[in-house]
Amino acid sequence: MTTNDISSQYLIAPDPLATRLTRAVDGHDETGAPVTISVVEERPLTIFLNKREIVTAMTIGDYPKYLALGFLRNQGMLSDDDRIIGVDYDDDIDTVVVRTAVETDYEDKLARKTRTSGCAVGTVFGDMMEGLEGLTLPPAPLKTSWLYALAQTINRTPSLYLEAGAIHGTVLCQEDRPLVYMEDVGRHNAVDKVAGWMLSEAVAGADKILYTTGRLTSEMVIKTAQMGIPVLVSRSGFTAWGVEIAREVGLTLIGRMRGQRFTCLSGEDRLIRDIDPAHVVHEDRKHRRKGAKA
Amino acid sequence: MTTNDISSQYLIAPDPLATRLTRAVDGHDETGAPVTISVVEERPLTIFLNKREIVTAMTIGDYPKYLALGFLRNQGMLSDDDRIIGVDYDDDIDTVVVRTAVETDYEDKLARKTRTSGCAVGTVFGDMMEGLEGLTLPPAPLKTSWLYALAQTINRTPSLYLEAGAIHGTVLCQEDRPLVYMEDVGRHNAVDKVAGWMLSEAVAGADKILYTTGRLTSEMVIKTAQMGIPVLVSRSGFTAWGVEIAREVGLTLIGRMRGQRFTCLSGEDRLIRDIDPAHVVHEDRKHRRKGAKA
Numbered sequence: 401m402t403t404n405d406i407s408s409q410y411l412i413a414p415d416p417l418a419t420r421l422t423r424a425v426d427g428h429d430e431t432g433a434p435v436t437i438s439v440v441e442e443r444p445l446t447i448f449l450n451k452r453e454i455v456t457a458m459t460i461g462d463y464p465k466y467l468a469l470g471f472l473r474n475q476g477m478l479s480d481d482d483r484i485i486g487v488d489y490d491d492d493i494d495t496v497v498v499r500t501a502v503e504t505d506y507e508d509k510l511a512r513k514t515r516t517s518g519c520a521v522g523t524v525f526g527d528m529m530e531g532l533e534g535l536t537l538p539p540a541p542l543k544t545s546w547l548y549a550l551a552q553t554i555n556r557t558p559s560l561y562l563e564a565g566a567i568h569g570t571v572l573c574q575e576d577r578p579l580v581y582m583e584d585v586g587r588h589n590a591v592d593k594v595a596g597w598m599l600s601e602a603v604a605g606a607d608k609i610l611y612t613t614g615r616l617t618s619e620m621v622i623k624t625a626q627m628g629i630p631v632l633v634s635r636s637g638f639t640a641w642g643v644e645i646a647r648e649v650g651l652t653l654i655g656r657m658r659g660q661r662f663t664c665l666s667g668e669d670r671l672i673r674d675i676d677p678a679h680v681v682h683e684d685r686k687h688r689r690k691g692a693k694a
Numbered sequence: 695m696t697t698n699d700i701s702s703q704y705l706i707a708p709d710p711l712a713t714r715l716t717r718a719v720d721g722h723d724e725t726g727a728p729v730t731i732s733v734v735e736e737r738p739l740t741i742f743l744n745k746r747e748i749v750t751a752m753t754i755g756d757y758p759k760y761l762a763l764g765f766l767r768n769q770g771m772l773s774d775d776d777r778i779i780g781v782d783y784d785d786d787i788d789t790v791v792v793r794t795a796v797e798t799d800y801e802d803k804l805a806r807k808t809r810t811s812g813c814a815v816g817t818v819f820g821d822m823m824e825g826l827e828g829l830t831l832p833p834a835p836l837k838t839s840w841l842y843a844l845a846q847t848i849n850r851t852p853s854l855y856l857e858a859g860a861i862h863g864t865v866l867c868q869e870d871r872p873l874v875y876m877e878d879v880g881r882h883n884a885v886d887k888v889a890g891w892m893l894s895e896a897v898a899g900a901d902k903i904l905y906t907t908g909r910l911t912s913e914m915v916i917k918t919a920q921m922g923i924p925v926l927v928s929r930s931g932f933t934a935w936g937v938e939i940a941r942e943v944g945l946t947l948i949g950r951m952r953g954q955r956f957t958c959l960s961g962e963d964r965l966i967r968d969i970d971p972a973h974v975v976h977e978d979r980k981h982r983r984k985g986a987k988a
Contacts, residue, residue, distance in 0.1 A: 423934040427959035430838070430971040437957060442912055442933035458912065458935075544724070565950070566909040566931030585911060585933055615860040617879060618736055618752065637860030639736035639879055640717040641752075656859070663731060665721035677724040 406557050412580045412597065416563035421460050438564040442585050447471060448497040449478070449504060459589050460560070460567070463582065464489045466596030467589055468496035474595050474623050476531050477504065532622060537630035537650045538606045542667070545675040547633060549576035550611055551657055552681070559583060561613070570594050572629075573609040587614035591623050598627060605629035616642045616655050625649045631667070633657055638665055700851050706874045706891065710857035715754050732858040736879045741765060742791040743772075743798065753883050754854070754861070757876065758783045760890030761883055762790035768889050768917050770825050771798065826916060831924035831944045832900045836961070839969040841927060843870035844905055845951055846975070853877060855907070864888050866923075867903040881908035885917050892921060899923035910936045910949050919943045925961070927951055932959055 407413040415421070425439045446456045447468045454477065459467060465487045472478040483501040490496075550573050560567050560583045568587035572580040572594045582593040591612070598605065605628030612620060612634045618641040624632045625645070632646070633654040643665045646653040652667025660677040701707035709715070719733045740750045741762045748771065753761055759781045766772040777795040784790075844867050854861050854877045862881035866874040866888045876887040885906070892899065899922030906914060906928045912935040918926045919939070926940070927948040937959045940947040946961025954971040 425932070425934065425937055425959055427957050428962045428965075429958075430954060430956045432962075432965075432967055435957060437932075437959075439932045439934045439937060439959075442935040564931070566911075566933060585909075615879075617860075637858070638719070638731075638733045639860055640719065640733045641736040643719055643733060660724060662724045663721050663729060664723075665719055665731075665733075668722045668726075671722075671726075673726055 406553060409553070410557075410578055410581055412582070413557060414559040414561075414569075414581050414583050415462070416558050416560050418462065421462060421560060422564045440560060440564045440567050440585060444494050446493075446495045448495065450497075450499055457589060458585060460584050461494075463593045463596070464491075464494075464496050466582075466593040466600065467584075468498050468596065469599050470592035470594065470596030471589075472498055473599055474592055474626055476626075478599075479504075531626055532645070532649060535625060535649050537625060537628070539650060539670055540607065540630040540652070541672055542609070542631050542652055542670055543575075543672045543674045544677075546573075546576040546609070547654065547657065547662065548660075548675060548677075548680045550578060550609065550633070551635075553578055554581070554611060557581060569613045571611040572598070572603075573611055574607060575609075578611070579608075587612060588619065588623065591620065591627075595623070595627050609633060612636075615639065616646075616653060618642045618645055621645045621649075621651060621653070625651055633662075638663075700847060703847065704851075704872055704875055706876070707851060708853040708855075708863070708875050708877050709756070710852050710854050712756065715756060715854060716858045734854060734858045734861050734879060738788050740787075740789045742789065744791075744793055751883060752879060754878050755788075757887045757890070758785075758788075758790050760876075760887040760894065761878075762792050762890065763893050764886030764888065764890030765883075766792055767893055768886055768920055770920075772893075773798075825920055826939070826943060829919060829943050831919060831922070833944060833964055834901065834924040834946070835966055836903070836925050836946055836964055837869075837966045837968045838971075840867075840870040840903070841948065841951065841956065842954075842969060842971075842974045844872060844903065844927070845929075847872055848875070848905055851875060863907045865905040866892070867905055868901060869903075872905070873902075881906060882913065882917070885914065885921075889917070889921050903927060906930075909933065910940075910947060912936045912939055915939045915943075915945060915947070919945055927956075932957075 422438045422440055424436050426436050429435045441460050442458050443461050444456045445459050445464050447454045449472055482504050485501050486499040488497045554571050559569060561569055567583050567585055568590050569583045570590035571578045580594055580597055582590045584590040608629045609631040610624050610629045615636040616634050616638045621642045631652045635657050638655045646666040652670050653665050654662050656663045659682050660680045664671060716732045716734055718730050720730050723729045735754050736752050737755045738750045739753050739758050741748045743766055776798050779795050780793040782791045848865050853863060855863055861877050861879060862884050863877045864884035865872045874888055874891055876884045878884040902923045903925040904918050904923045909930040910928050910932045915936045916939060925946040929951050932949045940960040946964050947959050948956050950957045953976050954974045958965060
């Protein structure tokens with residue numbers, strides 16, 4: 401399959417050649433020879449909810465509206481009850497304004513939350529567990545053949561990562577099909593863009609799988625659960641609290657997924673082992689994420 | 695050299711066997727066989743400045759006092775004029791209180807800053823460029839032999855990364871000697887712990903090198919500059935804004951440093967190429983960070 405064929409399988413695939421997302425930067429290599437390398441952009445995007453400035457995120461700059469919507473939703477600042485009447489992006493001043501029919505109760509939230517910001521993993525407005533009380537995800541069956549198919553497709557998809565490195569990716573999937581592949585300098589931004597797309601398109605999470613290149617921290621697990629997605633998969637490792645929360649809310653958590661190998665630390669009873677790992681093709685070196693040039 | 699010998703070269707080396715920092719978690723591998731893996735902890739630490747609660751960071755939990763001091767310093771909430779009269783850590787309630795002789799002007803800062811939090815790269819209190827106006831780092835010469843020696847020592851140092859993965863490391867170095875090696879679930883925490891140590895020990899940055907496993911984003915470059923350190927080195931890649939700021943403040947920026955290779959995007963004129971890269975030993979697979987198990 402050519403790489404073009406791979407990208408065309410997605411509803412939204414990365415656009416590694418978009419001129420706005422990377423920049424050619426001159427430098428020198430280890431021998432002193434001049435080199436020009438492709439480097440990802442990182443630019444501020446200020447998000448407003450109605451008249452109030454909420455946050456300035458550092459982002460590569462694609463899909464600003466999805467990022468704004470997903471950020472506000474994942475922070476609990478937009479609920480199901482809030483009717484969105486407009487999302488305006490102004491690229492001159494790097495600003496998105498999300499407007500709701502009725503003023504939201506975000507000001508209360510903002511006042512209460514800013515003091516407990518969980519900075520370490522990128523969460524700005526603390527009280528991270530809010531919205532998870534009593535949440536139980538649907539016990540979705542997960543075939544291991546889907547996992548291998550997804551990893552193989554995603555790793556071979558042309559991406560900003562393969563083009564320029566230094567970027568995280570998050571992919572919304574259904575069974576063995578990747579649907580929406582977002583990348584960003586912050587992995588929480590990539591997840592928020594997926595969440596914003598789901599909100600815009602009224603897509604449910606219950607039958608989806610979220611694949612991320614980043615670590616399975618508490619923040620990633622919480623965001624995934626808030627999006628109603630019962631399966632989270634990563635090439636990277638776990639944190640203890642991430643595992644604990646996943647087990648509490650019934651989220652299937654698969655990490656260290658590389659080639660034939662993976663580790664399941666939550667949801668083992670939902671796994672359907674329909675393929676012999678020995679028959680899975682090894683990753684070739686070029687597409688071994690994190691073995692490449694980032 | 696044995697790994698013990700390596701650790702003993704540091705003033706502070708990682709303690710991968712500390713029981714508080716990792717947890718054995720049961721799960722299953724790809725064949726369904728039960729496995730028990732070592733997973734890093736991630737716990738909240740709430741930082742107070744005098745009577746005011748500032749932030750709750752998610753951290754592995756070592757060196758809470760350094761993390762608190764470094765966070766407050768790197769956020770501009772503690773200045774050179776603030777005399778610190780106490781740093782109290784209470785491990786029952788995961789809290790550090792930093793006390794100053796005279797109340798600081800942090801309340802003003804807090805009110806002004808929270809609204810523009812740059813969430814994407816972990817910065818909680820925005821206005822990131824503050825404190826960089828007019829800053830120019832000393833034009834410190836940098837021998838490439840130091841870079842290779844540092845990378846080789848650091849990659850072979852026993853660490854939580856090698857033990858459990860899913861963690862970032864930051865190492866304060868001087869010439870070819872690594873001094874202080876901090877790890878954390880958030881790479882900004884690892885940097886803040888280094889900054890806290892420097893503040894506690896009154897160590898200057900002008901003759902130091904900062905080595906990080908994370909990407910060279912604007913946030914990393916700004917923190918390094920604020921610590922007065924003129925050289926930042928990473929295995930990972932760059933962002934365009936990180937490069938731009940490094941060039942503005944005169945910070946030498948080396949990325950994609952793996953085995954014999956590296957790329958210099960700022961400060962080329964300060965590099966002293968005193969070793970032929972062809973004579974540098976290749977990284978062996980076991981110690982190839984990011985090629986390992988995280």
